[in-house]
Amino acid sequence: MQNRTTRNQELSSDHEQLLRDQTIDEGGPGVILRDFEALLTYIRECGPRVTDKQRVLSLSTLTEINERLTHPLQLGLKRPQQKSYPPIHGLYLLARASGLTRLVGNTLVVDEEVAQLWADLNPTEQYFTLLEVWLLHGRPEIVGERGFGVAGENFEKWTSFRMRIPDEGLQIADNRDKDERLTYRPGWYNLGLLNLFGLMTVQDTPSEPGAGWRIERIERTSFGDALLALLLTEFFGNWDNIMALGETQLVPFGALQPVIQPYFPAWEHNLCIPEHEFLEGVCIFKVSLGRLWRRIVIPSDMTLEALAHAIIKAVEFDYDHLYTFTYRNRLGMMEHVNHPYMDEKPWTDEVRVGDLPLNTGQTVTFVYDFGDWWEFDVKLERIDPVDSSLEGPIVIEEQGESPEQYKSWA
Numbered sequence: 463m464q465n466r467t468t469r470n471q472e473l474s475s476d477h478e479q480l481l482r483d484q485t486i487d488e489g490g491p492g493v494i495l496r497d498f499e500a501l502l503t504y505i506r507e508c509g510p511r512v513t514d515k516q517r518v519l520s521l522s523t524l525t526e527i528n529e530r531l532t533h534p535l536q537l538g539l540k541r542p543q544q545k546s547y548p549p550i551h552g553l554y555l556l557a558r559a560s561g562l563t564r565l566v567g568n569t570l571v572v573d574e575e576v577a578q579l580w581a582d583l584n585p586t587e588q589y590f591t592l593l594e595v596w597l598l599h600g601r602p603e604i605v606g607e608r609g610f611g612v613a614g615e616n617f618e619k620w621t622s623f624r625m626r627i628p629d630e631g632l633q634i635a636d637n638r639d640k641d642e643r644l645t646y647r648p649g650w651y652n653l654g655l656l657n658l659f660g661l662m663t664v665q666d667t668p669s670e671p672g673a674g675w676r677i678e679r680i681e682r683t684s685f686g687d688a689l690l691a692l693l694l695t696e697f698f699g700n701w702d703n704i705m706a707l708g709e710t711q712l713v714p715f716g717a718l719q720p721v722i723q724p725y726f727p728a729w730e731h732n733l734c735i736p737e738h739e740f741l742e743g744v745c746i747f748k749v750s751l752g753r754l755w756r757r758i759v760i761p762s763d764m765t766l767e768a769l770a771h772a773i774i775k776a777v778e779f780d781y782d783h784l785y786t787f788t789y790r791n792r793l794g795m796m797e798h799v800n801h802p803y804m805d806e807k808p809w810t811d812e813v814r815v816g817d818l819p820l821n822t823g824q825t826v827t828f829v830y831d832f833g834d835w836w837e838f839d840v841k842l843e844r845i846d847p848v849d850s851s852l853e854g855p856i857v858i859e860e861q862g863e864s865p866e867q868y869k870s871w872a
Contacts, residue, residue: 471621471624471625471687471690471691471694472691472695473688473691473692473696474691476688477688477691478688478692478725480684480685481685481688481689481692481725481726482725484685484725484726486585486586486589486726486728487585488585490660491589491659491660491661491683491685492657492658492659492660492661493531493533493658493660494589494592494658494660495585495588495589495592496532497531497532497549497553497658498553498557498592500527500530500531500532501527501530501550501553501554501557502557502562502563502572502577503530504523504526504527504530505557505563505570505571505572506571506572508526509569509570509571510523510569510570511523511569511570512565512568512569512570513568514568515606516606517565517790517794518543518544518545518551518554518605518606519544519550519570521541521542521543524542524543524544524546524547524550527547527550528547528550531549531550533549535547535666535669535675536667536668536669537669537673537674538668538670538671538672538673538674539669539672539673542674544605545605545606545607545650545651546674546675547654547675548650548651548653548654548675549654549655549657549658550654551605551650551651551654552596552651552652552654552655552658553654553658554605555595555596555600555604555605555651555655556592556595556596556600557570558604558605558793558794559595559596559599559600559601559604559793559794560576560580560591560592560599560733560793561573561733561735561792561793562577562580564792564821565790565821565824566821566822566823567822567823567824568823575736576733576734576735579733579734580733582731583733584728586726586728586729587728587729587730587732589659590718590719590722590726590729591732591733592659593659593718594713594715594716594717594718596616596655596659597614597616597617597693597718598614598707598717598718599713599793600616601615601794601795602649603794603795603796604793604794604795605651605794607649607651614704614707616648616652617698618698619648619649619652620648620652620656620661620690621690621698622647622648623647623648623652623653623656624662624682624686624687624690626647627662627680627681627682629682631679631680631681631682632679632680632681633678634677634679634680635667635676635677635678635679641677644677650675653680656686659686660683660685660686661683661685661686661689661690662680662681662683662686663680663681663683664677664679664680665677665678665679665680665681666678692721692722692725693718693721697718697721714732715732715733715734715735716732719732735792738792738817738819740762740814740816740817741762741815741816741818741820741845742762742848743762743816743847743848744760744761744762744845744846744847744848744849744852745759745760745761745762745816745845746759746842746843746844746846746858747760747769747840747841747842747843748840748841749773749776749828749838749839749840749841750838750839750841751777751837751838751839751865752862753861753862754777754861754862754863755861755862756776756777756857756859756860756861757843757857757858757859757860758776758855758856758858759857760772760815760854760855760856761815761848761849761852761855762815762816762845763814763815763816764814764815764854765810765811765813765814765815766787766799766810766811766813766814766818767809767810767811768815768855769810769815769840769855770785770787770801770810770828770830771855772854772855772856772857773828773830773838773840774830776857776860777864777865778864779830779831779836779864779867780867783830783831783832783833784800784801784803784804784831784832785800785801785810785828785829785830785831786798786800786801786804786828786829787799787800787810787826787827787828787840788826788827788828788829789818789820789824789825789826790824791819799813820842821842822842822843822844823841823842823843824841825839825840825841825842826839826840826841826842827839827840828840834868
């Protein structure tokens, strides 16, 4: 990263003085604090639904959220998706990756325990908490986007995109090539966040019928250049820091504090997400394969290996292939628990059912046999009190005949 991105981005004494002189409050830099609060308020008031697959906001919610933002976009699309509104797409990423919201089934709610901690932070602390969430926690998969899944990916896109913008700004209007390149560098939700954080300014105009966000011009800001230079010089330019980020999926809040606090001493406290508590009791899962389903009851202190055995037995398959469980953690990131014979940890014989940070109504994907790829939806329907008479998983209800495991080649 260092060799590719340091050109004209070294930290200077002018950068340092600009950072020391910068005040952070609801008025700026950018409108990130106002618009993020607007989204939280909407979620608290309306409890919006999310889509089944990508787990992003449904179409019916987007227009109202857009109207609540400081600068609503005027799109020409008849059925815009969440990603059609890059500022909303970016704000949703922050809301999920910060832990300030969580999913209950298909409903997005504010986690009031975390929200109280958030409310106790001052504007400087809130601003840099959101910046950290974006740069260190903001995996593209949270908003249904593809990415490399590497630490510092959003920062790299910001840095490389900044190199494309001359001092006089980047003219986008009527240049299809430049417009399309924004999809990859920095990516639409990153561009929305760069604008919201006041790190760049995006000038736009109402879109024509059938068109999405129409951008006229993009300009750098002095604050954005100074902050980028600081982060590159003192944090992201150090390969040891990048390697340390890659060693854990959930980076603790405050990782950037030692670098930024000397310029912003008001950053004293950090957000904290409560650790997952073990799900004590009896878990009832509805396991579906197309129209076929089995309702399986299993004590939460049994391993995922036992649940895998129960699923495979319930559909009368032979137990002779590898498998994996995949689910979204409370921040929306994808996690996997694998067959004990696979190389990558964690393994199902070491993880209990109650160890998974699941909410009632949440679905886990179980893939059995990577060749034939049998993909089951495993939905947690409820958790009952502990039943000492239940010695192992059992099927209590079923519908549909088991499919033929190995199709005939004749």
